[in-house]
Amino acid sequence: MAADTVDLCSRLITFDTSNFGGGDSRGERAAAEWVAETLTDAGFAPTVLESAPGRASTVVRIPGTDPSAPALLVHGHLDVVPAEPADWSFDPFCGEVRDGAVWGRGALDMKDMDAMMLAVARSFGRTGHRPPRDIVMAFVADEEDTGAYGAGFLTDKHPDLFEGVTTAISESGGHAVHLPNGTRLYPIATGERGSAWMTLTARGTAGHGSRRNPDNAVSALARVLAELSAHPWPVHITPTVRALLDGLSAHLGIEVDPADPASLARLGEAARLVEATVSNTLNPTMLQAGYKHNVIPSEATGGVDGRILPGAEDAFFEVVDGILGDAVTREFASFAAPVSADHTTAEFAAMAAALRAHDPEALVLPYCMSGGTDAKAFARLGIAGYGFAPGTTPPGFSHWDFVHGVDERVLVDSLAFGVRVLDSYLRTDPRTGSAR
Structure with missing residues (x-):
C-alpha cells in the first residue's frame, strides 16, 4: 500500500x-x-x-x-x-x-x-x-x-x-x-471555527473632492474597518481547546496561559494549534470605492473575513453590529457556522x-x-x-x-x-x- x-x-x-x-x-x-x-x-x-x-x-x-x-x-x-x-x-x-x-x-x-x-x-x-x-x-x-x-x-x-x-x-x-x-x-x-465572509457597505453623499463632505462613505467605511481590525477579541476557551491545553500541560509539566503569546511559545510547534483558536478574529481583506480622484463616491464597500469559535457566535455578531452601528451595513458573501x-x-x-x-x-x-x-x-x-x-x-x-x-x-x-x-x-x- x-x-x-x-x-x-x-x-x-x-x-x-x-x-x-x-x-x-x-x-x-x-x-x-x-x-x-x-x-x-x-x-x-x-x-x-x-x-x-x-x-x-x-x-x-x-x-x-x-x-x-x-x-x-x-x-x-x-x-x-x-x-x-x-x-x-x-x-x-x-x-x-x-x-x-x-x-x-x-x-x-x-x-x-x-x-x-x-x-x-x-x-x-x-x-x-x-x-x-x-x-x-x-x-x-x-x-x-x-x-x-x-x-x-x-x-x-x-x-x-x-x-x-x-x-x-x-x-x-x-x-x-x-x-x-x-x-x-x-x-x-x-472542532472548526465558523467563517463569516461579509461585505460591508457605507453610503453617503456624492460630491466634488475639493469640498468638505461630512457624509463621506469612504471615511465612514475606513473608520469602521479600522475599529474592527483593532478590536481586542476576548479569550474564549472551548472544551476542545481546554482538553488540548490540559493534555499538553500535563505531558510537558508546564502551565500555559492561552492569552499570553510568550507562554504559548513554550509549547513549541504545538503553539500553532492554539494561538488562533483562543478567540474570535476578524480581518479586513478587500476594499472598493470611487472611480476618480476628485469625485467623492456615494458608496464604499469592504470585504472582511470573520472566524467564530464554537459557542461564541452570538458574542461575535454583537461586537460586529455594535461597531457597524447605523453607518455601515453588512451582508454575507458566505457563512458557515462553527x-x-x-x-x-x-x-x-x-x-x-x-x-x-x-x-x-x-x-x-x-x-x-x-x-x-x-x-x-x-x-x-x-x-x-x-x-x-x-x-x-x-x-x-x-x-x-x-x-x-x-x-x-x-x-x-x-x-x-x-x-x-x-x-x-x-x-x-x-x-x-x-x-x-
Missing part, C-alpha cells in the same frame, strides 16, 4: 485542479473521472456527479460486513489552490518523486489523503477484505472556495449517498507535531489506537481548527466530523508552511505511515475496538 500511495499521489498531482474561486476552476472533472476509473478497476461501483460543467465529485460506498452498523464517511477534496509557476523551483503539477518526497501543488492539501484513501480501497478490492461497517468515500470538488460545487451540492442534492453515515474523517488532523521534550503529538480535529464533535467517543479512541499501533509513543489530543473544511457541509446531515488525515515528518520539517505555499511536497515516509494508520482505523469496529 505504501508504494501504491506514492504512485497514486504522484498521478493525482499531475491533474491541474486549480480553484480560483467564484466558480472559476479547472481539471476537477478529469480528476474525478480518473478516481472513478481507479475505483472501478478495484471492483467497486463509484458515481461521478457534476454540479456544473467541469465541477465533478466521485462517491463510492464500500460495503461492510454489518450493514446495520453506523457507516463512516471518508472525504477528501480534489481541487487545490492556484500555484504561480514563476514562484516555484519546479513545475507545480509535475508530481515528481525524488529526494524522498512527492512534489507538487496539493501534495499536502490534500492529494496525499486522497491517495491514501484510494490505496486502502484498492487493497480491500484486491484482497476481498470487507470492513466492519459501510465506508463511503467522497472525492469532492470546490473545497478551496465555498464548497458549493462539491460537498454543498452533494449534501443538498444527493443526501441519499450518505444514508446511515454518522461520522466523517477528513483533512487537518492526525499529523505529527514535535514537542519541545522530543515527543510527538498527533492532534485530531474535533462545528464541533465529541472527543470522548469510541470513534476518537479508535483513531488514537490506530496512531499508537504505528507509533507507540504517540500523544493523541483533540484540537480546534482555525479555518474550516467540508465537515461543515456534511454536518448539515447530522454527521460528526473529525480532522484525521494521518502523516508524519521529522523535526524541522514544517508541513504547515508548505500548505498553500511554494514548493509544496509530501514525504514518502509520511505517506507510508499515513496509509498504514488509515488502513488500521478503517478495519476497526469502534463499537468493540476490534479490527478485522
